Amino acid sequence: MxxxxxxxxxxxxxxxxxxxxxxxxxxxxxxxxxxxxxxxxxxxxxxxxxxxxxxxxxxxxxxxxxxxxxxAKEEENILFETKLLGLLTPSPSSIIDKFDILVSNTGIRSATDWLFNLSKANNYIRCVDINKNIKWEHTGKFGKIGITINLSKPEKDPKQIAAAKLLPKSGYPACLLCTENVGFAGTLNHPARQTLRIIPIKLGGESWSIQYSPYQYYREHIIALSNEHRPMAVNSDTLFRLLDFVDLFPHYFIGSNAALPIVGGSILTHDHYQGGAKVLPMFEVGTRKQYGGSKYKDVEVYVADWYNSVVRVSGKNKFEVHEIATDVLETWAKWSDESVNVICKTSEQHNAVTPIARKEGDTYIIDMILRNNRTDDAHPYGIFHPEEKLHNIKKEGIGIIEVMGLFILPGRLKSELECIKDYITGNKNIDFKELNNSENPMFKHAPTILQLVNDHGNSRDRVYADRVVTDYVNDACEQILECTAVFKNDEQGQSAFDKFMTQGLGLKEL
Ligand SMILES: [Zn+2]
Known part of the structure; x- marks a missing residue:
């Protein structure tokens, strides 16, 4: 040019x-x-x-x-693009002013619509990448679950990885969620953020900010972050801040990852929440059991009919909902039941909660997902973590988005699942030497390949193979959700759940 x-x-x-x-x-x-x-x-x-x-x-x-x-060097293309588009994006303070004017004139919904559209239009959210994701829905035992193979995180090429290794770590910004990221030029190991714009808010009297997630795992995926770089924590104040958030943004849900490794998210170093506009699968499920007997007559407490163990608290009085949710949090923190292998604490704390709040009309709802991150000799990755036979699908921690029924699976699966299909169509023959080679990316899928070829043969057409592999992934995702349940969906697990609700929380089944 x-x-x-x-x-x-x-x-x-x-x-x-x-x-x-x-x-x-x-x-x-x-x-x-x-x-x-x-x-x-x-x-x-x-x-x-x-x-x-x-x-x-x-x-x-x-x-x-x-x-x-x-x-710019070739591997710096996104850094350069972000610098270019940062120059075109109005300054942080004028974005905040316009957001506030929209809130006053046309309401919060139109203000977030505007910020969301701007965040896409300046490629802070790179839709060209996100549109590459492969998505489908599956109707499982307890309702719909969503599955996404995440192809939007650009794969780093070896040149980028080599260049990034040579860079000194400055420690600034301290992490990807610090407010100091606004306008940051970025390096090959810290994304450029000249196009990021954030809006300050108050939650529970504290200074927080909102921004959209650049990854958009679901519609209007938003992040609320503490203005202070401090570790994740889930306590009574957290629950109050979540309820404050849904007062400010009644069209969004908001939740916090549990604050422990394995059951928490990927960033434990900066206190933050995740929310969005999408109705996630867990919200749509009904009630398994209802409990009463609390000191508040107008708050309802349920066990949700979902794969893992969810105590649902709802009511119109924010303070009462907050108080009962806090009771669930504090009681669970100290609850052990060896009949179902739940031990709340050894040398360190294991019980934790993933809380998610939302508003329906003027009713507040908090889902408290009970979690435990203990490991033992038989379960080195976690007793309530996906079993090793499922690690070919997902090995990473199962965080807030997955436990609500939306799976974000690694991008490597796109080519690996195609390769599994090749064995079912006979495009590829089983070669044990090749499959037993741990360097081969298909090594981790070897038991799956042998099982599927045993069940379906190796001369099926492509459409049939597609169905078999999709069914296999759907089933694996349901099993992963069941693995995260601290009270399993069998008689023993449910009676232990009932014991927690009645003896632990002092409620009565209605
Ligand atoms: Zn930080």
Whole structure:
């Protein structure tokens, strides 16, 4: 591309920003001059009115120009794109002002719609990557579950990994969730965040912020983060902050990962919550049992009819709901029942809760998912963690999104599941030497391949093989959810659950 063509692309980018990024007329020259300086140009193109496709016709050619002209290395393409689009995005304070005006004039829903659309339009949320994800739904024993093979995290190529290794760690920002990320230029091992904009809020009297998740595991996947870099914790104050959040954003649910490894999320170092607009599978299930007898007559307490162990508290009085949810949290923290292998504490704490709040009309609902992260000799990965035979599908901790029935499976499965199908169609023959080689990515699937070929043969057509492999993944996800249940869905488990509700919490079955 010539520099004359580049000038036209840059002018189109400014037009795009006026239409999609709330770039104001008053800022147009300022932004245009910033772009000229960035590309060492003396004057902009004039008379450019329209623009084509944002990614393929504007952004990609500009980034390619930068790489061709030595302004960025090939492996730094996303870093450069983010720097470019950060320049086009209004400043953090003007975003906050506009958000507040929208809240006052047209309500919170329109304010979050605007911020969400802006976060997509400036590629902070890269829809081009997220649209690559493979998604389906499965109707299982206790309702629908969602399954996503996550292809949106760009695979790092060996060049990027090698370059990242050489970089010194600065310790700034302290983690990916710190508010200091706003505007950060990024490196090959810390994403660029010039396009990130956050909104300050108050939760339980504390200063927090919201931002959208760049990964968007479900619709309007939002993150609330403490303005202070401090470890995750789930306590009575947490529950109150979750209830405050649904008062501020009644159209979103919000929940916290448990604050212990294995049962918690991937970031335990920064206190944060995850929420969003989507009705997650667990919310839709009914009641297995209802309990009464609390000192509050207007709060209802249920066991939800779900794969794992969920105490559901609902009522119109926020303080009463908070008090009973706190009672569940504090009672569970000290509850042991050796008949079902639940031991709350050894040298360290094992019982924990994943709490999720939402509002339906003026009713507050908190789902308290009971968790335990203890390991023993027979279960080195966790007694209530997926069994080893399921690790070919998911080995990582089962966090808040999965326990609610939405599975985010690793991207490697796309090619690996195709390869399993090849054995069922006879496209590939079983070679024990090859399958027993631990270097082979299919090594972990060897028992599955042998079982499926044994059950279905090796001369099926592609459609049949697709069905078999999808059914296998669906079943594995249901089993993973059952593994996380501290009270199993059998007579012994349910009677232990009942004991927790009655003897532990002092309630009566209705
Ligand atoms: Zn942090």
């Amino acid at each position: 010539t520099s004359e063509e580049l000038k036209i692309k840059l002018a189109q980018l400014v037009n795009y920003a006026k239409d999609n990024l709330s770039l104001r007329e008053e800022d147009e020259s300022y932004v245009t001059n910033g772009l000229l300086a960035m590309f060492n140009l003396s004057a902009p193109a004039t008379g450019v009115e329209n623009y084509g496709d944002f990614q393929s016709e504007i952004v990609d050619p500009i980034v390619a120009y930068a790489i061709e002209n030595g302004m």
